[in-house]
Amino acid sequence: MNDTSTARQAKASGLxxxxxxxxxxxxxxxxxxxxxxxAFALRLFTHQFQHNAALQRYCxxxxxxxxxxKSWSDIPAVPINAFKDLSLSCVPPQDCxxxxxxxxxxxxxxxxxxxxxxxxxxDRSMTLNFRQRFMAGRDRLRMGIxxxxxxxxxxxxxxxxxxxxxxxxxxxxxxxxxxxDGLQLEDLCETLTQVQRSGEPIALLGASYSFVHLMDxxxxxxxQFQLPAGSRLLDTGxxxxxxxxxxxxxxxxxxxxxxxxxxxxxxxxxxxTELSTQFYDDGNAVLPAVxxxxxxxxxxxxxPLSGQEVPFGERGILAHCDLGNFNSVTTILTxxxxxxxxxxxxxxxxxxxxxxKGCSIAVDDFLRAAQSxxxx
Numbered sequence: 001m002n003d004t005s006t007a008r009q010a011k012a013s014g015l016x017x018x019x020x021x022x023x024x025x026x027x028x029x030x031x032x033x034x035x036x037x038x039a040f041a042l043r044l045f046t047h048q049f050q051h052n053a054a055l056q057r058y059c060x061x062x063x064x065x066x067x068x069x070k071s072w073s074d075i076p077a078v079p080i081n082a083f084k085d086l087s088l089s090c091v092p093p094q095d096c097x098x099x100x101x102x103x104x105x106x107x108x109x110x111x112x113x114x115x116x117x118x119x120x121x122x123d124r125s126m127t128l129n130f131r132q133r134f135m136a137g138r139d140r141l142r143m144g145i146x147x148x149x150x151x152x153x154x155x156x157x158x159x160x161x162x163x164x165x166x167x168x169x170x171x172x173x174x175x176x177x178x179x180x181d182g183l184q185l186e187d188l189c190e191t192l193t194q195v196q197r198s199g200e201p202i203a204l205l206g207a208s209y210s211f212v213h214l215m216d217x218x219x220x221x222x223x224q225f226q227l228p229a230g231s232r233l234l235d236t237g238x239x240x241x242x243x244x245x246x247x248x249x250x251x252x253x254x255x256x257x258x259x260x261x262x263x264x265x266x267x268x269x270x271x272x273t274e275l276s277t278q279f280y281d282d283g284n285a286v287l288p289a290v291x292x293x294x295x296x297x298x299x300x301x302x303x304p305l306s307g308q309e310v311p312f313g314e315r316g317i318l319a320h321c322d323l324g325n326f327n328s329v330t331t332i333l334t335x336x337x338x339x340x341x342x343x344x345x346x347x348x349x350x351x352x353x354x355x356x357k358g359c360s361i362a363v364d365d366f367l368r369a370a371q372s373x374x375x376x
Contacts, residue, residue, distance in 0.1 A: 014051035014052075014089070014090030014091040014327070015090070015091050015095075015117050015327075016047060019043070019044070019047060020120065020121060022040075023040070023044075023296075023323060023326055024120065024124055026040055026296060026323070027124050027128055027296050027324075028124070028128070032295035032296070037072065037295065037298065037323075038072050040296075040323055041075065041321055041330055042066070042069065042070075042071075042072065044326060044330050045066060045069060045072075045075050047090065047326075048090055048328075048330065049065065049066055052088060052328070052329065054082075054086045054087075054369075055078065055088065055329055057369045058076060058078070058365075059076050061369045064076050072298065072321050072330075073300060073309070075321065075330060075331045077302065077332060077333035078329045078331065078332050078333065079332070079333045080112065080332050080333065080334055081335075083112035083113060083114060083273075083274050084102075084111065084113075087115065088115075088329055089115035089327055090327050090328075091115065091117045091327055093113075093115050096115040096116055096327075097117060098116045098118075098119055098160075099113050099114065099115050100155055100156065100157035100273050101113050101114075101155040101156070101273065102274075112274060114273050114274055115327060116276075116327060117327055119160070121276060121324055121326055122276045122324065125276050125277045125278075125294075125296070125324040126161055126164050126165075126277075127164060128294065129277065129293070130164075130169065130278075133267075134165075134203075134232065134234060134267055134280065136230075136232070138169075138230075140169060140170065141169060141170065141171065141201060141202070141232075142170065142195065142200060142201065142203070143170040143175075143202070143203045143204075143205060144174070144175065144176075144188060144191060144192075144203070144204045144205070145165075145174075145175070145176045145177065145178065145206060146177055146183070146204060146205065146206025146210035147159060147162050147176075147178050147206045147207055147210055148179070148180075149162075149163060149176050149178075150163050152179075157273045158207065158236065158271075161271070161278070162206070175191075177191075178210065183210070183214060183217065185214075185217050188214070189218075192227065193225075195228060195231075196226060196228065198228075199228045199229075200228060201227070201228045201229065201230030201232075202228070203233070203234065204231075204233050204234070205234040205235075206234075206235065206236075207235065208235040208236060208237045208251070210235075211233070211251075212246060212251070215254055219258075224259075225259050226260030227259050227260050231261050231265065232261065232265045232266075233265065233266045234267045234268075234269055235251075235266070235267075235268055235269070236268065236269040236271060248284070248287055248288075249287055252266050252284045252287070263283060263284050263285040264282075264285045265283060266283060266284050267280060267281060267282075267283060267284075268280070268281050268289065268291075270347055272334070274325075274328075274332050275320060275322050275324070275325065275332065276322055276324030276325050277293055277294065277296065277324045278293070279291040279292060279293045279297075279344075280292070280293075288346040288347060288348065289346075290341055290343050290344045290345070290346060291344050291346070291347055292343055292345075293344075296323040297320060297323065297324070298320070298321050299318055299319065299320050299321070299338075299340075299344075299345055300316075300319045300321075301314070301316030301317065301338055301339065301345070302316050302317050302318075302319050302333065304316075304351070313339060313340065314339065315338070315339050316337070316338065316339070317333060317334060317337060317351055318334045318336045318337070318345065318347075319333045319334065320332055320334065336348075336350060337349050337350065337352075
């Protein structure tokens with residue numbers, strides 16, 4: 001098969017190498033104008049409309065096609081629960097190199113699946129953003145990872161994210177402190193004592209609930225640390241669905257006291273399996289902290305019942321347009337409540353009441369469109 005035939009076959013299968021190359025170059029730019037972001041979002045929408053059958057049927061039922069959609073904000077937002085019921089992929093799922101799956105909270109729960117033909121885009125998105133938002137001008141930082149590695153959790157996007165952080169930004173002394181038999185508390189305490197004496201800064205990264213377990217264990221042992229200047233903490237995920245919940249202010253008060261790190265150096269990452277890009281704040285001295293992302297992702301706040309954008313400053317459901325989602329769908333409707341503010345948005349919690357009902361209606365609409373098209 002000649003090069004032209006190979007390229008044609010790849011494009012027919014939903015993988016467009018030129019599109020990916022242009023996307024990687026777009027991410028590498030220092031920023032983006034509104035027009036440039038809009039043009040790339042529309043280009044991706046056209047590609048996904050052509051190769052993602054479920055998305056195409058949903059958009060057609062809403063009268064949204066590449067001819068009628070003129071702005072990234074006009075692209076229909078796909079409810080994240082649709083990732084549980086449908087294979088939202090331009091490339092056949094069996095041809096994808098990696099699939100990230102959501103963590104089910106109950107046994108037997110269907111998990112959402114996000115298919116990646118390769119991880120070049122995901123990895124570029126993570127490393128560019130992480131360097132700017134977490135590394136604070138450092139090339140490398142000693143890291144302790146409070147989460148299982150990719151061998152233990154091969155379908156976890158967070159496991160891959162943390163593996164990237166350690167590989168790309170960690171010093172040789174960096175390591176995992178969460179293994180198959182649980183938290184390696186003795187090893188971690190030994191490491192923290194060592195860095196406390198040496199003055200070498202360290203970054204601890206993990207799920208929010210990993211820190212809760214760690215702080216409980218340290219409190220039971222009567223231990224606290226005063227980590228060296230330049231040390232940072234990164235948590236993600238929150239506490240919903242866990243065996244014990246903690247309000248965020250109490251969490252960061254305890255985090256700061258336990259490790260001797262100011263709340264301004266306690267960074268929260270907001271991400272999800274259905275996205276390829278993460279949001280960060282600039283510390284949690286004040287709550288809720290403003291979250292923002294890089295120039296290849298943009299957010300809107302929607303009324304889930306009408307689908308219309310709410311006025312600036314009013315509560316709505318977060319919808320994100322992530323250009324990193326080149327193979328699935330650019331625009332997703334979350335179940336997270338937020339409010340737009342200068343510089344980003346405030347994350348206020350999960351949808352409840354009428355908002356949750358609106359999110360469920362959006363899921364029903366999407367699945368109905370997909371199923372009707374499949375039955376036709």
